[in-house]
Amino acid sequence: MLSCHRMNITARTASVLKIHMQMLSNKCLSAKAYIFEKQFVGFPKPTDFKLVEEELSPIKDGEFLAEAVYLSVDPYMRAYAPRLQTGKTFIGSQVAKIIESRHEKFPVGKYVVGEFGWRTHTISNGKPMLNGVPQAWIIPDLGNLPLSIALGALGMPGNTAYFGFLELCQPKPGETVFVTGAAGAVGSLVGQIAKIKGCKVVGIAGSDEKGKWLTDELGFDHFINYKTDDIVKKIKECAPNGIDCYFDNVGGEISSKILLNMNTFGRISVCGAISGYNETSSPKATIVQYPVTMNQLRMEGFIAHRWLDRWFEGIQQNMKWIEEGKLKYRETVTHGFENMYSAFADMLRGGNTGKAIVKV
Known part of the structure; x- marks a missing residue:
């Protein structure tokens, strides 16, 4: 009897505790x-x-x-x-x-x-x-x-850089790669992945401070300040033998100038067009069909979630590169x-x- 009495008390206590927890969770x-x-x-x-x-x-x-x-x-x-x-x-x-x-x-x-x-x-x-x-x-x-x-680096921007660059641009060692928005979350990773793959990398950003970070810390070969540099002149200086791959974050006139300097069978990965996001009317840029046709370029836009089935592949690879000191953020x-x-x-x-x- 004593044993049963104790069991009833225990059951009653548990019931009261359960009701109390439910009340707390229902707050x-x-x-x-x-x-x-x-x-x-x-x-x-x-x-x-x-x-x-x-x-x-x-x-x-x-x-x-x-x-x-x-x-x-x-x-x-x-x-x-x-x-x-x-x-x-x-x-x-x-x-x-x-x-x-x-x-x-x-x-x-x-x-x-x-x-x-x-x-x-x-x-x-x-x-x-x-x-x-x-x-x-x-x-x-x-x-x-x-x-x-x-x-x-280990999320959507990292996978945008990893898949968007490697799958669409398919870089080869020794090729020249241009990256706009190069000091941003995606562009800074793209340039470093390009270096890991043995490419020459030119980054375009909006301040000399960012440029110093790209070249001195991230290993970019050259930097172009789109606010102060003569872009056409600098493109020629940085890529005298033309451009093989272009990772485009900004669109607009800068992108048109880059396309005009691409090599035959060059590849363009279009990630974004931030230069025109705040325009109230459709922004204008030099026609792109001419260089695309004459140089037989391949230009493709993408959204990173295209590779959802490989999502953690990108995260794991980027993490490995970070641990090895090859990828900084x-x-x-x-x-x-x-x-x-x-x-x-x-x-x-x-x-x-x-x-x-x-x-x-």
Whole structure:
């Protein structure tokens, strides 16, 4: 009898504890989020966003709650904006910690890269988005590397550089490679991967300070300052025998001038066109069909998630190169969730070197 009595007390205690835990998990948690209030007209303005506070519902079976640690700001956000619906959380990826979970594949304590947008807390079911891109993926063991690198060299920008350059440009040792936006999150990695593959690399960026970083630390062979240099003259000086591969981040007139100096059967990987993202009308540039035809160039645009089935291949290879000292990275970190817009605007103006990150 005594044994049964103790068992009943234990069962009752467990039941009370379970109810208490459920009550705790059902507490309303608030999240801060930036709502895409108005479509951008020209350069994005602070008033195009609205910072709100939302109450989150309790998580359900098959869901988890993640708390943002680092958020990313990237050029693609400006490019995608015309397609976005206003009144919704603005897009973007983040490194987040799982703080509550009812999803066996996303346990508490793990860190994920989530396509959660500009918000501090997110409830997710982990399922892919409508375009097939993972809503969240667990960050693998990074050793001594910081978690923020999962938004840069060991994340989407790193895979953009790895796959976009190697798969489309297919560089060969001894070839000459040009990279625009060379001091950014993607371009800085592309140039280094080109050097790993035995190429001569020329980077184009907007300040001599960035140029010094590219040549002195990252191993680029030459640098062109598009703001102060005579671009046509410098292209001839840096590539007297022509250009074999071009990784294009900016588009516009600079790209047209590069195309005119490419060798027969040259390859162009088009990653972006940031030079025209803030234009209110279609930007104009010298015709590209002539050099493409006459030099039989291959020009192809891409989005990194084309290689989703090989996603961790790129991460593992880039990590190996970092560990070997062959691939270096830099982050420009802005502190405070309230400074998301400032970080975004600064990145669009070229104020960052390497990956632009916001630390919550």
